[in-house]
Amino acid sequence: MSGETSAATGDGTDEGVIPGFWAVVPAGGAGTRLWPVSRATSPKFLHDLTGSGRTLIQATVDRLRPLAGDQVVVVTGEAHAAAVREQLPGLPSDHLLAEPSPRDSMAAIAWAAAVLEARDPDAVLGSFAADHVVTGSEAFRAAVTEAVDVARQGFLVTIGIEPTFPSTGFGYIQTGRGLPGFRTACRVRQFVEKPDARRAASYLATGEFRWNAGMFVVRATTLLDLLARWHPALADGARLLARAPERHDEIWPTLEKIAIDHALAEPAADEGLVAVVPGTFGWDDIGDFRSLAGLLPGDEDGVIVVGDEEQVQAVDSSGLVVSESGRLVALVGVEGIVVVETDDALLVTTAERAQDVKRVVEALKAAGRTELV
Structure with missing residues (x-):
């Protein structure tokens, strides 16, 4: 390994770098x-x-x-x-x-x-x-x-x-x-x-x-x-x-x-x-989707979106949507919901049950659906 250090400040110096x-x-x-x-x-x-x-x-x-x-x-x-x-x-x-x-x-x-x-x-x-x-x-x-x-x-x-x-x-x-x-x-x-x-x-x-x-x-x-x-x-x-x-x-x-x-x-x-x-x-440590929602800016009484906000329509709803596929996601009258959608999978849960998402992964593994985990 090289022992050289780069400029931590970007101005040609290593100001602030802790020696050793x-x-x-x-x-x-x-x-x-x-x-x-x-x-x-x-x-x-x-x-x-x-x-x-x-x-x-x-x-x-x-x-x-x-x-x-x-x-x-x-x-x-x-x-x-x-x-x-x-x-x-x-x-x-x-x-x-x-x-x-x-x-x-x-x-x-x-x-x-x-x-x-x-x-x-x-x-x-x-x-x-x-x-x-x-x-x-x-x-x-x-x-x-x-x-x-x-x-x-x-x-x-x-x-x-x-x-x-x-x-x-x-x-x-x-x-x-x-x-x-x-x-x-x-x-x-x-x-x-x-x-x-x-x-x-x-x-x-x-x-x-x-x-x-x-x-x-x-x-x-x-x-x-x-x-x-x-x-x-x-x-x-x-x-x-x-x-x-x-x-x-x-x-x-x-x-x-x-x-x-x-x-x-x-x-x-x-x-x-x-x-x-x-x-x-x-x-x-972003341990689950509930903790992720707590890190993101947004209205606690509304829907927080990770991804394309224009692809999420919410009416009288609150929670978190993680949108990766580009499809439209519509929520009507649901509170504290978590929706995560990708090209090959859709997760719907609540903030209170966010820790239990790992059980889906365990079930997929048990079923041999390793291409999804």
Whole structure:
């Protein structure tokens, strides 16, 4: 990998780039709750779901360039590598790591960490998912900058999002005492799985919990050394991949399939090795069509449209329409509806049942209708 950084400001300087910082963008998952727009062959990070004119992965890289310059690495599946290259034409070819098959987040991030460690043992990486939406660039920059400083002290650092409601769809981070010498960083007491509504409300009442957005900042060597304590074969395999890329197809299938939270963050937190920097910026993982509607401008009492607004006619109706086929969509007297139509599929549900869209994908898979998922 090239160690050169481009002009983060576009004026021939690298002002604002954090020295030694690399942004790693895992781009995986099928986004089954956003079917039929998001599919295995064209996952949500390849789509412009916010009407910004940039796909989610393009917006993610746009957000990270001012912090990392050209030091951005994307890890994605081989099936999506060509589309990622097309959408990110400025990404150096050796900054795209293509997975032969899904092995969950730990393998992807460990592979990137091993590649960076081989180049620079002092490199600090930040892992940021390709399909999240972030608002508030200055607050984001401040959080990442502090997280890098904390990571240089040997911590695995996560950026915790201030919860705005008692969500049952996110994991939580319980914060502990502050870290001396840092503005906002605290130790992490524990990571908590997605709670039920009662526990989520109790978490917010304490003021000690933050949403786990899956953002991790850590020295590449620290990540791999910590991983070696609990999953030595996975750490060894990742480092071997970096040393012997020609053996990639042989080594990759042997790597353990596990998420970074379970493999690393949770056991490290139990030993006091994890810190959290509070993120005060806006954040959403666009987990379903209800959350997508909440991100888009529009009248809550009317219909929000993603696509050609002229092809949607609504009478006394409210909800979300995602229109891709060019057909006319007419709504009459329906409230809180979600209509998503593509060339080969039509979804009709409600905002309240948006989380259950994944059950359609599961049923299609069970029926062998893989061409639709």
